[in-house]
Amino acid sequence: QVQLVESGGGLVQPGGSLRLSCTANESITNFNAMGWYRQAPGKQRELVAAVTRSGNTNYADSVKGRFTISRDNAKDTVSLQMTSLKPEDTAVYYCNAERRWTFYNYWGQGTQVTVST
Numbered sequence: 001q002v003q004l005v006e007s008g009g010g011l012v013q014p015g016g017s018l019r020l021s022c023t024a025n026e027s028i029t030n031f032n033a034m035g036w037y038r039q040a041p042g043k044q045r046e047l048v049a050a051v052t053r054s055g056n057t058n059y060a061d062s063v064k065g066r067f068t069i070s071r072d073n074a075k076d077t078v079s080l081q082m083t084s085l086k087p088e089d090t091a092v093y094y095c096n097a098e099r100r101w102t103f104y105n106y107w108g109q110g111t112q113v114t115v116s117t
Helices: none
Strands: 004-007 010-012 018-024 031-039 046-052 057-059 067-072 077-082 091-099 105-107 111-115
Touching: 004 091, 018 031, 018 091, 018 111, 031 067, 031 077, 046 067, 046 077, 057 067
Parallel strands: 010 111
Antiparallel strands: 004 018, 018 077, 031 046, 031 091, 046 057, 067 077, 091 105, 091 111
């Protein structure tokens, strides 16, 4: 069973930075893409950023220029560097991985990010 373990969430002031990491218990080259989603209270889960096996990236318009997704195949880890954080970035952030061939999606347990004074 695939396990995605997230870390790095927390409380940060507006304008601050956080780095989220997601480590899989198998090679991340087994996945078509990995990404980060977020869900704020009362809202639907939305894609924040994703990176494919080939390294192509995709970002939500709301985070372009502020967030950077990266992958380290040697460490089976995908990271999300978040800068210039805003209160509206407050949400639970979930790591996602899409399996090659089957397209099955796996999810991490989520990590809380709170941007507040």
